[in-house]
Amino acid sequence: MKEMKDRKYNRYGLVIVVLACLLSACDKQLDLAPEDTTVETEVFQSESSAESALMDVYNKTFEANNATSYIFGDFSTDLLVSKSDYYDLVNSGEIPVDDSYFVGGSWEKSYSAINVANVIIESAPKLGTYREEVISQHVAEAKFLRAYNYLMLQKLFGDGALTGKMNGLGLPLQLTPYEGIKWNASNAITRSTVQATYDQIIKDLTEALPDLNENYEDDLETRARATKGSVHALLSRVYLYMGNFEKAASESAFLIGNENYRLNADLRSVFPMSSGYDVSLDAEYIYAIPLTWNNGDHQFGTHYFSYYHKYSTYAADDFLAKYTDTDQRKTKLIWQAYTKGQNPTKLTTAKFNNDRGRDNIPMIRLSEMYLTRAEALVRTSGVNQESVNLLNAIAGRADSEFTNYTTGDFANADALIDRILLERELELCFEGLHRYDLIRTGRKLKNKDLPENKYVLPIPKREIEITKGSLVQNPGYL
Structure with missing residues (x-):
């Protein structure tokens, strides 16, 4: 247990290099494809190397949720006085569609976490040679993290996701590892509806629940890793955002x-x-x-x-x-x-x-x-x-x-x-x-005149360009 704790918390961001190269972020950073399945086989040969791969998803989830992505929920409201020209630009609803810092960064970092979660979900059961119950737990943790990142993207980019517009444009649901050398614009995933995106988040969390721990021997892990409690808690937030109060x-x-x-x-x-x-x-x-x-x-x-x-x-x-x-x-x-x-x-x-x-x-x-x-x-x-x-x-x-x-x-x-x-x-x-x-x-938000169609961020311009328009822009930014 101490070895796992040291590996996780003292070197939380450390990941097997081959896995980091295998799958990175979405579209823009998906030019690198695995040469073959040998690399994945090596990753899932042992519990410790698979655990390191899983820790990369936790780390990437942190990277997607820190800095502006986190405090956006506050500086765009009357909780805070903003003295930043950039924050003022975000609050005005005039942030450029080619903004690479917040708009592009939030999208890419979240899909980077989702992508590595997809590797674990798909490959651990097929290639894992360690204990089956631990494989199931790793898959469940990856599903929790995939759901967490999709919810973050949904509230940032899902058109009407917080106002009951369930037929609005949600997210492109990438649920399998990206195969870089096979990708082309003609098979780019389109945006699912807000409802379908929520359904996938709920599906991931519901499927994860049986294989997660109630707690861990180490209390820090209980609060920093996916558990049955964190699944129920995240589901409660999802349903609150959906307006399903029961x-x-x-x-x-x-x-x-x-x-x-x-x-x-x-x-x-x-x-x-x-x-x-x-x-x-x-x-x-x-x-x-x-x-x-x-x-x-x-x-x-x-x-x-x-x-x-x-x-x-x-x-x-x-x-x-x-x-x-x-x-x-x-x-x-x-x-x-x-x-x-x-x-x-x-x-x-x-x-x-x-x-x-x-x-x-x-x-x-x-x-x-x-x-x-x-x-x-x-x-x-x-x-x-x-x-x-x-x-x-x-x-x-x-x-x-x-x-x-x-x-x-x-x-x-x-x-x-x-x-x-x-x-x-x-x-x-x-x-x-x-x-x-x-x-x-x-x-109302801080900007009382902000139209509802700009309550979400624009889909990054690069994502629309690289998919040849398969990803449709949010209406407020057309």
């Missing part, structure tokens, strides 16, 4: 009361001051990208969030005013941070507090599940005691002066939903989720 409530219920996850009364323990290495993941984390120490700013060494230094963004005063003065999320998780650069008197989140960006990255936390179930139950059953209890649990743990609500405090379901949505904003701020909550509930 299933969102059902899936989130799996996490509440689950012995593997629990709320911590001290929010500073959930987001500890980061030493830059060996920072534990609290039991509140269902799935997270863990900090690892690589003796330098490479691979997982730095997560590239622009919160600490406040050069590009800082917390908006109007948002901070929504907290009471006794709320831990204000007293412990908001701070001044770097004071010698731009905006020295402004405040920022202390969830990411290492001066070189070496922090754990929350992807799904237990508090999200409480609030998802609370909202979903109201939407299906109206004002109810369980939803109020779940809201009280999150608000009360944050603020010692909080007075519990009763059902009588809410005149109707809309009033309770509004209060739950406020709690999501206060609780999950700066974790890359707020934008998508705003869109799915019909509220």
